[in-house]
Amino acid sequence: MTNRNYHLVIVGYGGMGSYHGKLLKENQNINVVGTYDILEERRAASLADGYKVYESLAAVLADDSVDFVLIATPNDVHKEIAVAALNAKKHVICEKPVTIYSEELIEIMQAAKMNDRAFIVHQNRRWDEDFLTIKKVYDELIIGDVFHIESRVQGANGIPGDWRHQKAYGGGMLLDWGVHLLDQLLFMIDSKITSVYANLSYILGNEVDDGFQVFITFENGINSLVEVGTTNFIQLPRWYAKGTTGTAVIHDWDINGKIVTQNRGVEVEAPKPIKAGQGLTKTMAPPSEKAVSTSDLPKVDKTMESFYDNVISVVEGKAEPIIKNEEVLRVLQLMETIFKSAETNEVVKDFDRVMDGKILF
Amino acid sequence: MTNRNYHLVIVGYGGMGSYHGKLLKENQNINVVGTYDILEERRAASLADGYKVYESLAAVLADDSVDFVLIATPNDVHKEIAVAALNAKKHVICEKPVTIYSEELIEIMQAAKMNDRAFIVHQNRRWDEDFLTIKKVYDELIIGDVFHIESRVQGANGIPGDWRHQKAYGGGMLLDWGVHLLDQLLFMIDSKITSVYANLSYILGNEVDDGFQVFITFENGINSLVEVGTTNFIQLPRWYAKGTTGTAVIHDWDINGKIVTQNRGVEVEAPKPIKAGQGLTKTMAPPSEKAVSTSDLPKVDKTMESFYDNVISVVEGKAEPIIKNEEVLRVLQLMETIFKSAETNEVVKDFDRVMDGKILF
Numbered sequence: 001m002t003n004r005n006y007h008l009v010i011v012g013y014g015g016m017g018s019y020h021g022k023l024l025k026e027n028q029n030i031n032v033v034g035t036y037d038i039l040e041e042r043r044a045a046s047l048a049d050g051y052k053v054y055e056s057l058a059a060v061l062a063d064d065s066v067d068f069v070l071i072a073t074p075n076d077v078h079k080e081i082a083v084a085a086l087n088a089k090k091h092v093i094c095e096k097p098v099t100i101y102s103e104e105l106i107e108i109m110q111a112a113k114m115n116d117r118a119f120i121v122h123q124n125r126r127w128d129e130d131f132l133t134i135k136k137v138y139d140e141l142i143i144g145d146v147f148h149i150e151s152r153v154q155g156a157n158g159i160p161g162d163w164r165h166q167k168a169y170g171g172g173m174l175l176d177w178g179v180h181l182l183d184q185l186l187f188m189i190d191s192k193i194t195s196v197y198a199n200l201s202y203i204l205g206n207e208v209d210d211g212f213q214v215f216i217t218f219e220n221g222i223n224s225l226v227e228v229g230t231t232n233f234i235q236l237p238r239w240y241a242k243g244t245t246g247t248a249v250i251h252d253w254d255i256n257g258k259i260v261t262q263n264r265g266v267e268v269e270a271p272k273p274i275k276a277g278q279g280l281t282k283t284m285a286p287p288s289e290k291a292v293s294t295s296d297l298p299k300v301d302k303t304m305e306s307f308y309d310n311v312i313s314v315v316e317g318k319a320e321p322i323i324k325n326e327e328v329l330r331v332l333q334l335m336e337t338i339f340k341s342a343e344t345n346e347v348v349k350d351f352d353r354v355m356d357g358k359i360l361f
Numbered sequence: 362m363t364n365r366n367y368h369l370v371i372v373g374y375g376g377m378g379s380y381h382g383k384l385l386k387e388n389q390n391i392n393v394v395g396t397y398d399i400l401e402e403r404r405a406a407s408l409a410d411g412y413k414v415y416e417s418l419a420a421v422l423a424d425d426s427v428d429f430v431l432i433a434t435p436n437d438v439h440k441e442i443a444v445a446a447l448n449a450k451k452h453v454i455c456e457k458p459v460t461i462y463s464e465e466l467i468e469i470m471q472a473a474k475m476n477d478r479a480f481i482v483h484q485n486r487r488w489d490e491d492f493l494t495i496k497k498v499y500d501e502l503i504i505g506d507v508f509h510i511e512s513r514v515q516g517a518n519g520i521p522g523d524w525r526h527q528k529a530y531g532g533g534m535l536l537d538w539g540v541h542l543l544d545q546l547l548f549m550i551d552s553k554i555t556s557v558y559a560n561l562s563y564i565l566g567n568e569v570d571d572g573f574q575v576f577i578t579f580e581n582g583i584n585s586l587v588e589v590g591t592t593n594f595i596q597l598p599r600w601y602a603k604g605t606t607g608t609a610v611i612h613d614w615d616i617n618g619k620i621v622t623q624n625r626g627v628e629v630e631a632p633k634p635i636k637a638g639q640g641l642t643k644t645m646a647p648p649s650e651k652a653v654s655t656s657d658l659p660k661v662d663k664t665m666e667s668f669y670d671n672v673i674s675v676v677e678g679k680a681e682p683i684i685k686n687e688e689v690l691r692v693l694q695l696m697e698t699i700f701k702s703a704e705t706n707e708v709v710k711d712f713d714r715v716m717d718g719k720i721l722f
Contacts, residue, residue, distance in 0.1 A: 019641060128638025147564055155645035156608075156623070156653070157632050177644070195706055197558050199576065199584055203508055203605070213586070215560065215576070217706070223560055225574070230644060233608035233621035233653060236601060244564070247517075247594035253637045260594035262517075271518050276614045277489025278668075280380060283538070283591060284516035292517070292594060307639075345556055345578070347707055 004031035006312070008093075009060045011081055012073030013037040013046045014162075016095050020070055020122075021049060029312045030068065036060050057081065061088035067315075071095060074163045075170025079104035082119065086111040091118040091315055097179040100170040102332040109325050118315050121328045124307055125180040126187055130250050132300040133257075134239045135188050142298060143243030143261060149189075150225045150240040151181045154232035158204055165206050172208030174200065174335055177228045182214075183331045191220035192352045196334065200342040203231055214338050250297060259295045262287075365392035367673070369454075370421045372442055373434030374398040374407045375523075377456050381431055381483075382410060390673045391429065397421050418442065422449035428676075432456060435524045436531025440465035443480065447472040452479040452676055458540040461531040463693040470686050479676050482689045485668055486541040487548055491611050493661040494618075495600045496549045503659060504604030504622060510550075511586045511601040512542045515593035519565055526567050533569030535561065535696055538589045543575075544692045552581035553713040557695065561703040564592055575699050611658060620656045623648075 006029055010017045013035040024032050034052035036059075037043055043053045054060045060069065061084060069085040071078055071094045079099050085092045086108070098121045099105045112119035125131060138146050163169035164176055186193075198214040211229040218224070237257070239250040246261030269288040273280045305313060305322065313319035330352075337351045367390055371378045374396040385393050395413035397420075398404055404414045415421045421430065422445060430446040432439055432455045440460050446453045447469070459482045460466045473480035486492060499507050524530035525537055547554075559575040572590040579585070598618070600611040607622030630649040634641045666674060666683065674680035691713075698712045 015641075124639040128640075130638060148562075153645055155642075156621075156648050157644055157646065160644050173644075197576070197708065199578070201509075201584075213576075213584075215558070215574075217560070223562075223574075229603070231603055231608075233623065233648075234601070234610045234619065236597065240595070240597060242590070242592055242594075247592075249595045253635075258595070260517075262594065274614075277491055278485040279489075281516075283518055283521050283534075284514055285518065287517050287594075345708055345710070347558065349706070 004029055006030045006067040006315075007033045007065050008068035008070055009033060009054065009063075009066050010035045010051070010070045010072060011037075011057065011060065012071060012095075013042040013051075014072065017042075017070070017072035018045065018049065020072060021051065024308070027308050030308060033066065034060070057084065061085060061090065067091060068093060075100050075175065076168060079108055082108045083111045086115045086117050086119060089115055089117060091311075092120070093311060094119065094121050096121055096123055096183075097170060097175045097335070098328055098332065100175065102329055102336060105325070105329050105332055109329070112325075118311070118321070119325060120311050120314065120321055121323055121325070122307065123180070123183045123323045123328065125184060126323065127304065127307060128184075128253070129255055129300055130238050130253055131184045131188075132302075132304075133250055133255055133297050134241060134248065136298045136300055137241060137243075137248045137259070138188055140298070141243070142246075142259060143241065143248050144245030146241050146243045147221055148223050148242040149185070150227070150237075151185060152225075152227040152229075152236050152238060152240075153177050153181060154227070154229040154235045156231065156233045158230050159206055159208065159210055165208060167207050171206075173211050173228045173230060174209050174338060178212060178214075178226070178335060178338070179331060181226045181228065182334055183327070185216070185224060185226060186327065186331060186334070189218055189220070189222055189224075191218040191222065193217070193334070194219050194349065194352075196337050196341050196348045196351055197346075198338040198341040199345075200339070201229070201231070212338065212342070214341075246292075248297070255297060257297050259297060260292050261295070263291055263293055365390055367391045367428040367676075368394045368426050369429035369431055370394060370415065370424075370427050371396045371412070371431045371433060372398075372418065372421065373432060373456075374403040374412075375433065378403075378431070378433035379406065379410065381433060382412065385669070388669050391669060394427065395421070418445065422446060422451065428452060429454060436461050436536065437529060440469055443469045444472045447476045447478050447480060450476055450478060452672075453481070454672060455480065455482050457482055457484055457544075458531060458536045458696070459689055459693065461536065463690055463697060466686070466690050466693055470690070473686075479672070479682070480686060481672050481675065481682055482684055482686070483668065484541070484544045484684045484689065486545060487684065488665065488668065489545075489614070490616055490661055491599050491614055492545045492549075493663075493665075494616055494658050495602060495609065495611060497659045497661055498602060498604075498609045498620070499549055501659070502604070503607075503620060504602065504609050505606030507602050507604045508582055509584050509603040510546070511588070511598075512546060513586075513588040513590070513597050513599060513601075514538050514542060515588070515590040515596045517592065517594045519591050520567055520569065520571055526569060528568050533567075534572050534589045534591060535570050535699060539573060539575075539587070539696060539699070540692060542587045542589065543695055544688070546577070546585060546587060547688065547692060547695070550579055550581070550583055550585075552579040552583065554578070554695070555580050555710065555713075557698050557702050557709045557712055558707075559699040559702040560706075561700070562590070562592070570703075573699065573703065575702075607653075609658070616658060618658050620658060621653050622656070624652055624654055
């Protein structure tokens with residue numbers, strides 16, 4: 001493996017840490033040379049997986065052969081580790097949510113700038129096929145101009161059983177899954193947010209949220225509903241989008257779904273009223289057959305550089321990061337705004353204004 | 362038909378007026394003796410359907426043989442006709458939305474009280490089977506205590522093409538379909554409303570709303586989302602409800618749907634992580650097979666008196682109205698609150714407090 005140029009150490013060898021280890025086995029540029037974890041069982045797992053175990057974070061940072069530190073610890077210690085690693089002139093890859101508070105990310109961004117090292121957050125779900133499919137529908141106006149988008153992830157297994165139950169570690173579903181769905185939405189929609197209204201769910205009795213619904217309106221007229229649930233025994237579609245000429249639905253991660261669009265310029269029969277409960281309705285009757293066309297979802301072209309390829313391109317000065325820290329910061333500040341909206345049960349309208357002020361550093 | 366005790370005249374012989382004519386053909390107590398409409402074509406339709414045509418509203422009200430006036434005109438003239446009919450000692454049945462403004466309903470209620478006549482609004486969708494099914498799920502705790510309900514009606518045909526396009530006549534989808542969905546919700550959930558947040562859609566370019574999403578929270582902890590759309594080429598389920606032990610879905614007016622509940626007291630395997638896009642998830646994996654049970658939706662017992670039977674029982678002093686005017690007033694005030702919330706893009710929290718003050722008359 002010595003032909004791989006870059007050496008990486010995984011800090012925090014739990015579920016996500018070992019997942020990165022597996023991902024990187026195929027990588028042509030990056031060699032995982034070891035791990036560091038505070039738990040004995042994780043050290044044992046690392047050895048079993050063939051990775052050298054460092055005795056301390058300091059030992060990792062003191063090792064001049066290490067180019068990258070990958071942080072996959074609980075969220076509350078991301079900042080401390082990231083800043084130390086950057087100051088030790090390492091490049092840093094960090095799991096999401098990057099930090100619990102946006103101020104911490106600003107500190108990290110300052111450390112990255114000062115040390116001239118890359119800091120890149122693993123917002124891996126920008127590469128998810130379901131997201132790239134809806135993004136293609138959106139970008140290519142396949143259902144006309146999209147004006148309403150709903151993004152949902154619903155499970156029935158509650159909050160995963162470890163530090164994600166605890167507020168101090170940055171637990172809860174807004175930080176765990178919300179960060180992905182919000183990151184995808186803001187990556188897709190290039191417009192200022194004009195209002196945020198959120199409702200967090202605490203039905204499972206944890207100190208952290210077990211799900212949420214948030215309504216976000218954008219300056220370009222798009223309304224969106226983003227939802228995460230962990231008490232949903234039946235799932236609503238992963239994506240639902242309305243455009244000026246049609247509707248798109250993506251049911252699941254296997255990209256089941258369809259597009260239904262209006263036929264333009266066709267002489268179309270008026271819909272026939274249907275019996276609906278105790279009344280008739282023409283408004284809610286299905287359109288006549290000639291009025292609409294059903295088609296498959298578009299196939300995604302995988303033209304975007306992969307996460308790790310982009311990391312290397314950034315480090316070698318060949319490309320801009322796909323995941324920009326300013327974007328990650330905006331999502332973090334949006335989550336803070338969501339917490340605030342839910343706590344006060346108020347609409348927050350000054351989010352993107354305040355943010356513009358905040359990121360000047 | 363002379364064995365039918367009560368004589369009724371339909372005022373406004375359009376779509377809903379003639380629909381009532383058909384409904385009443387089977388009725389054992391009520392005889393439709395004529396109609397009144399300002400349009401020549403509707404008078405002709407009435408004659409063709411076998412109903413005598415009155416020359417004026419005054420002529421209807423002066424006819425001592427008439428017991429009931431049924432109002433199925435555009436919404437803006439409901440009040441004027443209702444008050445005149447009540448003052449002429451007629452009982453009045455009125456189409457929904459009863460009036461555009463709640464003050465008008467208060468005037469009508471005062472006229473009904475003063476003249477000791479019944480005034481009953483045709484909120485017929487309290488008898489819809491889909492609604493009675495979800496109400497049974499709710500009432501009988503079939504999925505435990507329900508804490509989240511979504512009620513949607515989605516079509517793709519735009520706003521129906523007549524006065525419903527115009528604000529002055531009380532057009533728009535909040536007043537047309539919203540009134541039903543809100544009436545059902547408040548009829549089912551016996552709790553004060555603590556907050557209302559709404560977004561109206563004007564995507565079709567009409568002066569009235571072509572749909573809306575409204576979030577309503579209740580004092581008993583229930584959150585709800587009520588939605589009407591006329592630009593939805595793909596439909597989300599009619600009802601979606603989450604309870605403490607399961608989830609219910611009703612897809613359509615044919616009552617397709619299911620219940621999925623958690624199996625209690627069973628030793629259950631942990632869910633297995635699934636590949637979801639670019640990552641693994643245990644949180645969003647399907648529960649293991651032993652962990653849940655799927656069952657059919659409950660069958661509805663049709664024990665509630667029918668709309669017209671209840672009207673007669675009320676008039677004969679044998680029963681309370683199923684559709685109470687105070688309930689109708691609350692829904693009307695809720696719609697005013699929804700307009701206000703949407704216009705200001707703010708959460709309204711004092712709705713049920715203000716209402717308590719308002720209905721004291």
